[in-house]
Amino acid sequence: MNPVVHFELPCDDRERLARFFERAFGWKYQLLGPDMGHYVILTTAEQDARPDAPRGAINGGLFQRSADMPAQSPGIVIGVTDIRDSMRKVEAAGGQVLGEPMDIPGVGAYVAFLDTEGNRSSMLQPLMNP
Template identity: 80%
Template sequence: MNPVVHFELPCDDRERIARFYESAFDWTCQRLGPEMGNYVLATTAEQDAKADAPRGAINGGFFQRDASKPAQMPGIVIGVRDIRDAMRRVESAGGQVLGEPMDIPGVGAYVAFLDTEGNRGSLLQPQG
């Protein structure tokens, strides 16, 4: 089974969206630099050295909306063991892979897709 490991939401103003979720839900937002596309990581559940985050909790992030790219909508990120195999499975099931995997330093290989209903999702093969 391949679990949901992350969520993503588009934004027009990364400072505004970070302030909103920090204020409304006490999330911690880490604003990354231009080398990471000005992405904002959102921590929704704390972890400590003895235990993982609460069962079922996932963290996420906010990406800068870009009209030149497809599928600028909320999505989920699914953790997979083999991104190329997962891409083939998405296409075999009737979905559409959006481009080629990109390497996210310190994280792993990532590529977005559309399911048969036009919903955006992403695949992540953790670095390892």
């Protein structure tokens, strides 16, 4: 079974939205720079739901809305062991993979997809721990 390991939310003003979650729920955030697409990492729990940390909570992130990106809506990120195999399974099940996997430095390979109802989610093949 492939667990949900992360969530993502689109935003127009990343600092405003990050501060909202900090003030409303006590979440911590880290603003990343242009080399990481101005992504924002949200920490909702001290330990997340990665396979080596099975406490049931997940962390998330914010991404800047952009006219050249498809399906910019809230979504979940599903941890997979083989992203290419999972892409084939998504398509075989009636979904649509949105582009090719991109490498996120220090994290792993990532690609978004649409399910049969048009909901955007994504997959992450994490880098293996040394």
